[in-house]
Amino acid sequence: MASNEILIEVRGLEKSFGPLRVLKGIGLAVKNGEVAALLGPSGSGKTTLLRCLNFLEKADAGTLRIGNEEADLRNISRRRILALRRRTAMVFQNYDLFLNKTVLENITEGLVTARRVPKAEAMDRAARVLEQVGLSDKLDARPYQLSGGQQQRAGIARALAVNPDLILFDEPTSALDPEKVKEILDLIRAVAKSGVTMIIVTHEMEFAWEVAGKIIFMDNGEIVEEGDPKQVFGSPRHERTRAFLSRFTGTKPPEYFI
Ligand SMILES: Nc1ncnc2c1ncn2[C@@H]1O[C@H](COP(=O)(O)OP(=O)(O)OP(=O)(O)O)[C@@H](O)[C@H]1O
Ligand SMILES: [Mg+2]
Structure with a gap:
């Protein structure tokens, strides 16, 4: 376009x-x-x-x-x-992450369940967007283990992952x-x-x-x-x-x- x-x-x-x-x-x-x-x-x-x-x-x-x-x-x-x-994808004021899931799962979950992206591709995409937002070292962290800024990075990564x-x-x-x-x-x-x-x-x-x-x-x-x-x-x-x-x-x- x-x-x-x-x-x-x-x-x-x-x-x-x-x-x-x-x-x-x-x-x-x-x-x-x-x-x-x-x-x-x-x-x-x-x-x-x-x-x-x-x-x-x-x-x-x-x-x-x-x-x-x-x-x-x-x-x-x-x-x-x-x-x-x-x-479209949305980024929220309060991040809106799943609190009981890891950063990686927060990103792959929606791709796999709602968007029917194959698991392996979801993992690839998550790795790419988490690197883009500077969170590659926090894949296994849960939201409560992150600062607000890091949680919002995860929120932005989740939005980017759907290629909106x-x-x-x-x-x-x-x-x-x-x-x-x-x-x-x-x-x-x-x-x-x-x-x-x-x-x-x-x-x-x-x-x-x-x-x-x-x-x-x-x-x-x-x-x-x-x-x-x-x-x-x-x-x-x-x-x-x-x-x-x-x-x-x-x-x-x-x-x-x-
Ligand atoms: N689910 C809802 N049920 C009833 N009223 C609602 C609902 N959601 C929003 N409103 C009302 O709609 C109006 C607009 O709300 P909205 O949240 O869109 O405003 P906003 O511009 O985003 O405000 P803010 O800058 O405070 O976030 C408000 O009067 C609000 O109380
Ligand atoms: Mg508002």
């Missing part, structure tokens, strides 16, 4: 929890190889959006296209869900000690350079500024504004975006981000 083609396209995505309308007709498009940073206040629907894109949550309405797989989310077959889901077209990151560094944040951001930056498309929910504004080709600002279940970092950080079009960003730029001059 050419690098300027749209890899993922969402139209009219709706999600309510009971009476609470959380996603109000979300539309977005991310190009192949692009890194999009998804920003927004707490409760604006960022996690719910990622979960809908990965079918951890069932959307009420909308269309989703990833590559050449397209579906109407209101009326989607199990088979189509599996086909679309296979294209798209990785969805939900605040991948927000549970980490400050000194571990940089090493995980450096790892994500390296993965981005390898050409994997990413949507990253983050509050790390400098990282978003530096790594993302596109900033998407969400508030109250809607995408308020999107654009390249220079435009969104430098001259946000909407008052809501400005108010949100001022919380981060307030202590630094605006040029810091430009």
Whole structure:
């Protein structure tokens, strides 16, 4: 797929929890190889959006296209869900590893059971991605024997192991000690350079500024504004975006981000 083609396209995505309308007709498009940073206040629907894109949550309405797989989310077959889901992987804030399994098993398990990858190939892939994230010496460790940063490395390795077209990151560094944040951001930056498309929910504004080709600002279940970092950080079009960003730029001059 050419690098300027749209890899993922969402139209009219709706999600309510009971009476609470959380996603109000979300539309977005991310190009192949692009890194999009998804920003927004707490409760604006960022996690719910990622979960809908990965079918951890069932959307009420909308269309989703990833590559050449397209579906109407209101009326989607199990088979189509599996086909679309296979294209993506998710990295969670709290790592979401199986606590009773080793690092190696955390990576091979999903490949073998959910994705039907032969055991030997799963082992090869796990070895490769664990080396990529710098965890080759922790194959037999269990999550409680790892630091937060190492657990998140394992989480990222698990995502890479499925050879996804798209990785969805939900605040991948927000549970980490400050000194571990940089090493995980450096790892994500390296993965981005390898050409994997990413949507990253983050509050790390400098990282978003530096790594993302596109900033998407969400508030109250809607995408308020999107654009390249220079435009969104430098001259946000909407008052809501400005108010949100001022919380981060307030202590630094605006040029810091430009
Ligand atoms: N399973 C659920 N059942 C009911 N309400 C939910 C559920 N999941 C999320 N919500 C509600 O949906 C809204 C959006 O939540 P979401 O977790 O998507 O926000 P967020 O933007 O990721 O926030 P944060 O920055 O704090 O992680 C919130 O009001 C939340 O309480
Ligand atoms: Mg969230």
